[in-house]
Amino acid sequence: xxxxxxxxxxxxxxxxxxxxxxxxxxxxxxxxxxxxxxxxxxxxxxxxxxxxxxxxxxxxxxxxxxxxxxxxxxxxxxxxxxxxxxxxxxxxxxxxxxxxxxxxxxxxxxxxxxxxxxxxxxxxxxxxxxxxxxxxxxxxxxxxxxxxxxxxxxxxxxxxxxxxxxxxxxxxxxxxxxxxxxxxxxxxxxxxxxxxxxxxxxxxxxxxxxxxxxxxxxxxxxxxxxxxxxxxxxxxxxxxxxxxxxxxxxxxxxxxxxxxxxxxxxxxxxxxxxxxxxxxxxxxxxxxxxxxxxxxxxxxxxxxxxxxxxxxxxxxxxxxxxxxxxxxxxxxxxxxxxxxxxxxxxxxxxxxxxxxxxxxxxxxxxxxxxxxxx
Ligand code: SF4
Ligand code: SF4
Numbered sequence: 333x334x335x336x337x338x339x340x341x342x343x344x345x346x347x348x349x350x351x352x353x354x355x356x357x358x359x360x361x362x363x364x365x366x367x368x369x370x371x372x373x374x375x376x377x378x379x380x381x382x383x384x385x386x387x388x389x390x391x392x393x394x395x396x397x398x399x400x401x402x403x404x405x406x407x408x409x410x411x412x413x414x415x416x417x418x419x420x421x422x423x424x425x426x427x428x429x430x431x432x433x434x435x436x437x438x439x440x441x442x443x444x445x446x447x448x449x450x451x452x453x454x455x456x457x458x459x460x461x462x463x464x465x466x467x468x469x470x471x472x473x474x475x476x477x478x479x480x481x482x483x484x485x486x487x488x489x490x491x492x493x494x495x496x497x498x499x500x501x502x503x504x505x506x507x508x509x510x511x512x513x514x515x516x517x518x519x520x521x522x523x524x525x526x527x528x529x530x531x532x533x534x535x536x537x538x539x540x541x542x543x544x545x546x547x548x549x550x551x552x553x554x555x556x557x558x559x560x561x562x563x564x565x566x567x568x569x570x571x572x573x574x575x576x577x578x579x580x581x582x583x584x585x586x587x588x589x590x591x592x593x594x595x596x597x598x599x600x601x602x603x604x605x606x607x608x609x610x611x612x613x614x615x616x617x618x619x620x621x622x623x624x625x626x627x628x629x630x631x632x633x634x635x636x637x638x639x640x641x642x643x644x645x646x647x648x649x650x651x652x653x654x655x656x657x658x659x660x661x662x663x664x665x666x667x668x669x670x671x672x673x674x675x676x677x678x679x680x681x682x683x684x685x686x687x688x689x690x691x692x693x694x695x696x697x698x699x700x701x702x703x704x705x706x
Pocket of ligand 1: 637639640642676677678679680681682683693697
């Protein structure tokens with residue numbers, strides 16, 4: 333039988349933890365499922381093991397993923413692999429207002445499902461400033477004890493909060509790692525990532541292909557590809573890993589071919605060259621100028637008395653045209669309730685006075701209505 337050539341997947345030090353992690357991480361949130369919606373444990377095990385044999389050593393899971401089956405699937409898949417060669421990350425949603433007893437129960441359950449005596453990185457999931465103030469003391473108390481008992485090696489957080497709040501979490505000194513979203517479309521955490529690096533945190537990026545948006549092969553997106561890169565998903569992954577302060581890019585892989593392509597992308601080239609990034613930025617800037625909708629997403633125009641989601645709508649419109657992915661953006665736009673869409677704008681102009689960019693909001697809403705809703 334012909335042996336498959338296995339490319340080398342490089343490792344990098346994960347902040348100041350001393351752990352060596354693969355730059356591609358396995359996100360266990362899109363595992364193969366059966367018709368009834370439950371995880372197909374055999375196929376999931378095969379998939380994860382395939383990734384591990386190709387050099388992936390970082391696995392991210394959560395007791396929420398796949399209705400609690402993700403941790404179990406990971407546990408079954410890693411049976412027989414030397415534990416010290418794997419880095420496991422899982423999370424707890426402290427915003428559920430758990431008692432201390434429940435926190436311990438969840439941790440014990442995670443250990444049991446994962447079939448391990450310790451978790452490398454235990455995260456407080458989707459941390460916001462509000463949750464930090466309310467629940468972080470308990471998270472610190474539980475994790476402190478768990479670390480002393482050897483059940484957890486390090487603690488961290490994942491977050492979608494504003495960059496200034498994420499910076500507060502980093503500066504608190506409580507965490508060794510963070511997981512945040514960063515990609516070609518959404519670069520708002522760039523400085524936050526730099527700060528995390530400066531403070532010695534391990535940085536994991538979720539959504540490198542923007543929830544699949546950058547994985548499509550629409551013509552406008554294809555025209556962004558530098559020479560030698562044939563697929564937008566590969567461009568997206570390389571872009572993320574071009575940032576030397578990002579240690580791991582998580583990919584929620586569901587098929588063997590996705591693992592193969594991602595491993596090939598990352599092993600053949602760590603990232604884009606400075607020239608390629610420069611070219612890409614020029615192209616994007618040119619498209620932004622053509623689009624001429626300088627919304628910064630500041631939200632000063634809100635609330636609209638008619639509930640129109642102004643910054644969200646402008647964002648989808650910009651994504652559609654700057655990145656050349658109108659169908660993807662339309663799909664996201666159409667998830668809005670009818671009263672939140674551009675067509676609900678009555679033209680009252682209350683928002684306009686508050687917009688520092690002086691965008692003629694009602695006119696643009698009309699334009700967007702015919703673009704997305706017609
Ligand atoms: S002009 Fe439209 S978007 Fe602005 S506040 Fe009025 S209804 Fe809302
Ligand atoms: S105030 Fe202007 S720039 Fe800010 S989110 Fe609203 S439309 Fe965009």
